[in-house]
Amino acid sequence: ATEFTWWHAMGGRLGEVVNEISTGYNASQDACNLTPVFKGGYEDALTAGIAAFRAGEQPNILQVFDAGSATIIGAPGAVVPVEDLLNDNGVEFNIEDYIAGVRYFYADGEGKMIGMPFNSSAPILYVNEDAMKKAGVEAPKTYEEFEAIAPKLKEAGYVPLVQSHLPWEFVENFKSRHDLQFATNNNGYDGAEGTELIFGEPIRNHFKAVKKWLDADLFGYYGTGWGDNQAPFNEGKVALWIGSSGSFGGISKTVEFPFSATFLPYWDAVEGANKASFIGGAALFAMSGKSAEENKCTASFFEYLTSPEVQYMWHKETGYVPITEAAYELAKKDGHYDRTPAAEVGIQQLSLEGGEWTKGYRMGFYVQVRDVMNRELGKVMSGETDVDNAFDVIKADGDKLLERFAKTTGN
Numbered sequence: 001a002t003e004f005t006w007w008h009a010m011g012g013r014l015g016e017v018v019n020e021i022s023t024g025y026n027a028s029q030d031a032c033n034l035t036p037v038f039k040g041g042y043e044d045a046l047t048a049g050i051a052a053f054r055a056g057e058q059p060n061i062l063q064v065f066d067a068g069s070a071t072i073i074g075a076p077g078a079v080v081p082v083e084d085l086l087n088d089n090g091v092e093f094n095i096e097d098y099i100a101g102v103r104y105f106y107a108d109g110e111g112k113m114i115g116m117p118f119n120s121s122a123p124i125l126y127v128n129e130d131a132m133k134k135a136g137v138e139a140p141k142t143y144e145e146f147e148a149i150a151p152k153l154k155e156a157g158y159v160p161l162v163q164s165h166l167p168w169e170f171v172e173n174f175k176s177r178h179d180l181q182f183a184t185n186n187n188g189y190d191g192a193e194g195t196e197l198i199f200g201e202p203i204r205n206h207f208k209a210v211k212k213w214l215d216a217d218l219f220g221y222y223g224t225g226w227g228d229n230q231a232p233f234n235e236g237k238v239a240l241w242i243g244s245s246g247s248f249g250g251i252s253k254t255v256e257f258p259f260s261a262t263f264l265p266y267w268d269a270v271e272g273a274n275k276a277s278f279i280g281g282a283a284l285f286a287m288s289g290k291s292a293e294e295n296k297c298t299a300s301f302f303e304y305l306t307s308p309e310v311q312y313m314w315h316k317e318t319g320y321v322p323i324t325e326a327a328y329e330l331a332k333k334d335g336h337y338d339r340t341p342a343a344e345v346g347i348q349q350l351s352l353e354g355g356e357w358t359k360g361y362r363m364g365f366y367v368q369v370r371d372v373m374n375r376e377l378g379k380v381m382s383g384e385t386d387v388d389n390a391f392d393v394i395k396a397d398g399d400k401l402l403e404r405f406a407k408t409t410g411n
């Protein structure tokens, strides 16, 4: 059989399910043999993939997260567009099969799908039901409602609110949920040159409120690592945790208290809020420089991966949303959401009413922009700087990175 490899960033329970899928694929046919390799977190996998590409040792398939997608799509000659790969290998492809929010997120300016959507997520609000009961409150829909119940949650002995990733949840998806522009050039989709970040009053006010909550012990902040802020929720110390829908499977297998989930809160005071969030997670990119035989295997694996059955299994076991309409229908028909209503929250949030600015962003070197955000917003949390100063620095340093990317790619 033809050997081919998949570098991914799915640890813990997610990694187990990736291995199950790969085993299932290998058992389903004789021509190809897939080896999945865990390369660490999203940032590590991208760095490893780019370094390997430069050395001519790239894997066949590289998982790249949303934040790195512009970098990989813009890296000249690094990937074979998935749409071409499938067409060239006789795999039927129809972009309309995918749920609306997924269709063009990993596409180029002409709408051609470059990356294969795989693990798509939404940041949702996980609710410790014991905490709600003890405090005698309901999960909040808005941050105003959160402010009203937070002291009661604290009194009941819980850290009222924690989130898992400030740039993803309180910046990028804050913009989407409130339908606010994130960057010039159509949030970066119209080209890299001249793209600049935008931080207006609503997002600054949000972080001023978050800092106030932190100082009053109504909010907890435990670091910038992907798992840092989830641990205290899993341990039952936190009442409300904002995390990825893709954490659902792992949480179900870990926590000992009853939990539910609901939409990422928004500020009612911001006009036009309560819009859809945009897809998070990652896509699979077929790296270039591989033989026709290996590319055929990659195409056949993508076909397997997007079948309704495999998609539904992935969705059910992890909490990532079903990326095709057929898989979503299958989940409904099978009664998945009747048994586990919280499992539908992610896809429902992605399907809320959209607006001009709910499409996410396309910015190269954005992984480094996130580093700047984590650095400066971390300083806000520790009291080393204030919110306005932090956003001024994020804009100045972030814009420089965006400019450098534009010069690198020449567009």
Ligand SMILES: O=P(O)(O)OC[C@H](O)CO
Pocket (backbone or CB within 6 Å): 042, 065, 066, 067, 119, 120, 121, 122, 168, 244, 245, 246, 279, 280, 281, 282
């Ligand atoms: O934790 P995930 O996989 O849902 O990904 C969250 C973000 O979109 C990654 O940048």
